[in-house]
Amino acid sequence: LVLGARVAETAAAWPRHARAANRAIxxxxxxxxxxxxxxxxxxxxxxxVALLDLGLRDRRCGWPLEMVVAxxxxxxxxxxxxxxxxxxVGRSKVTGTVGGTVRTVLDMARVAR
Incomplete structure (x- = not known):
């Protein structure tokens, strides 16, 4: 599995709360x-085909973590x-807000159990 590791061009590219959550995960x-x-x-x-064989189930924000764990x-x-x-260019409804980041972390915490 190859993951793209972000190299932010500017501090505005990746909000602080999203970076902190990502570091913790x-x-x-x-x-x-x-x-x-x-x-x-x-x-x-x-x-x-290999990805499909992993049998990922999460359909919200936990699937990136589920994929790496599986x-x-x-x-x-x-x-x-x-x-x-x-x-x-636009606003992210997932990690562009603190609330979106909290939802993502909660979804990932559920996957991590």
Whole structure:
């Protein structure tokens, strides 16, 4: 599984609350030995059939974490590549607000159980 690790072009590209939440989740993954992940990232790449075989179930904001956890459990190598991350043109309803970030963290906490 290849993850795109964000390299923010400006501080405005990635809100502080979203960066903090991402750091906490990445720490959780590393602590549990699920890969040397620093960023769940905006991009992922893997063979389609293999992804389908992981049997991901989350349909909200927990699926990025579920994918990394399932891939690691299946014995996949998880690697990161840097991707340029620019400020959004519009507003993000997920991590562009503190409320959206809280919803995302709660969804991911449910997946982590």
């Amino acid at each position: 990445a720490w959780w993954l590393r602590r549990r030995g699920l890969g040397d992940v620093r960023d769940l990232g905006p991009m992922r790449a893997a063979p389609r 891939a690691a459990a299946a014995g996949w190598r998880v690697r990161e590549v840097p991707v340029s991350y620019a400020p959004r």
